[in-house]
Amino acid sequence: MPLHHQLRSPLVLIFAAFFAKLPETRHFVLPDQRQIAYGIYGAHNATSTVFYFHGSPSSHHEAFVLSGAGRRHGIRIIAPSRPGSGGSTFRDNGAILDYPDDILALADYLNVTQFGIIAVSGGTPYGFACLRRIPPTRIQGFGVVAGLYPVTSLGTEGMKWPSRIMLKVATWFPGLVAWVIDKQFGSVARDEDESKLEALLEADMKQDSTPESERLAWEAASPEIRKAVVMSVREGVRYGGWGPAWEMKLLGSDWGFELDDVRPDEDNELVMWHGDLDTNVPLTMAQKAAARLGIHAELRVIPDQGHGSLTFQKADEIVGAMKGMAWRS
Ligand SMILES: *[C@@H]1O[C@H](CO)[C@@H](O)[C@H](O)[C@H]1NC(C)=O
Numbered sequence: 001m002p003l004h005h006q007l008r009s010p011l012v013l014i015f016a017a018f019f020a021k022l023p024e025t026r027h028f029v030l031p032d033q034r035q036i037a038y039g040i041y042g043a044h045n046a047t048s049t050v051f052y053f054h055g056s057p058s059s060h061h062e063a064f065v066l067s068g069a070g071r072r073h074g075i076r077i078i079a080p081s082r083p084g085s086g087g088s089t090f091r092d093n094g095a096i097l098d099y100p101d102d103i104l105a106l107a108d109y110l111n112v113t114q115f116g117i118i119a120v121s122g123g124t125p126y127g128f129a130c131l132r133r134i135p136p137t138r139i140q141g142f143g144v145v146a147g148l149y150p151v152t153s154l155g156t157e158g159m160k161w162p163s164r165i166m167l168k169v170a171t172w173f174p175g176l177v178a179w180v181i182d183k184q185f186g187s188v189a190r191d192e193d194e195s196k197l198e199a200l201l202e203a204d205m206k207q208d209s210t211p212e213s214e215r216l217a218w219e220a221a222s223p224e225i226r227k228a229v230v231m232s233v234r235e236g237v238r239y240g241g242w243g244p245a246w247e248m249k250l251l252g253s254d255w256g257f258e259l260d261d262v263r264p265d266e267d268n269e270l271v272m273w274h275g276d277l278d279t280n281v282p283l284t285m286a287q288k289a290a291a292r293l294g295i296h297a298e299l300r301v302i303p304d305q306g307h308g309s310l311t312f313q314k315a316d317e318i319v320g321a322m323k324g325m326a327w328r329s
């Protein structure tokens with residue numbers, strides 16, 4: 001498909017993005033001395049809080065795409081970077097079910113007693129792990145955007161082959177995948193010339209498998225949003241390939257629980273948003289997951305949408321839905 005809708009030149013966009021300012025990165029030290037890097041977005045002083053779990057490879061900066069919606073709906077969004085990305089310490093042999101302890105520690109430190117969770121793409125298993133491990137009285141709703149579901153029980157049929165291969169290879173040879181990620185992205189992310197990574201992501205965005213709606217969304221996005229997206233990937237890969245590769249190993253393996261173990265009930269709603277043109281995680285996978293999760297899981301299929309831009313295209317609907325979920329008190 002020809003790209004005849006590039007009204008703004010890339011140079012202007014890169015220039016504007018250079019001056020765009022993102023919220024500061026904060027740090028919290030866990031009892032075992034590991035550091036968690038995180039950011040606060042949306043309505044900073046609101047009492048309604050949602051934790052945002054970024055995709056992979058990515059980092060906390062990704063949550064900036066929901067910042068405007070957070071302010072409009074009066075929701076504070078706290079986004080931590082997972083181990084090995086964004087400045088959070090890598091955790092040797094960390095498991096998906098270890099993650100809820102980090103979130104509880106951060107929530108307690110920030111005096112957040114109850115919170116919702118929005119999990120995006122590769123962050124999805126960590127969200128479900130929180131449903132599994134954190135007392136239900138503390139979790140006030142769960143939103144999944146372009147989620148990745150358990151590949152060992154639901155299969156990867158329909159997923160584009162590079163993702164399938166990476167998930168498979170990472171389960172056996174995470175070191176090899178770490179090397180590939182670092183060679184392909186890490187070295188570019190550490191380059192002094194910041195525009196190189198943006199160019200790499202832009203090239204990826206222009207592949208034939210990327211739906212047109214996604215390309216248009218990227219072109220129409222504000223300089224701040226573009227900067228946040230590039231920054232989220234940069235900070236996701238610049239600390240070396242081990243963080244993202246280990247995560248890929250975890251995503252491609254048995255998570256340590258099944259979706260049947262985390263079925264929401266009427267007090268714990270779950271909404272899943274999924275684009276019908278998603279090739280990273282095919283819609284059929286989300287449909288199979290919804291069936292396993294039972295009647296209190298609502299799957300909202302978004303027509304003509306792919307994977308990467310669903311969060312910012314549906315920002316208001318997502319944050320609004322989180323606000324409207326049955327907040328227990
Ligand atoms: C939150 O901050 C905004 C300005 O940043 C202020 O207008 C509002 O009153 C504050 N709300 C509370 C509950 O403190």
Ligand SMILES: *[C@@H]1O[C@H](CO)[C@@H](O)[C@H](O)[C@H]1NC(C)=O
Nearest residue numbers: 028106107108109110111112
């Ligand atoms: C949490 O509450 C305690 C006790 O009220 C207070 O000292 C502390 O500053 C609060 N922490 C944050 C991050 O607001």
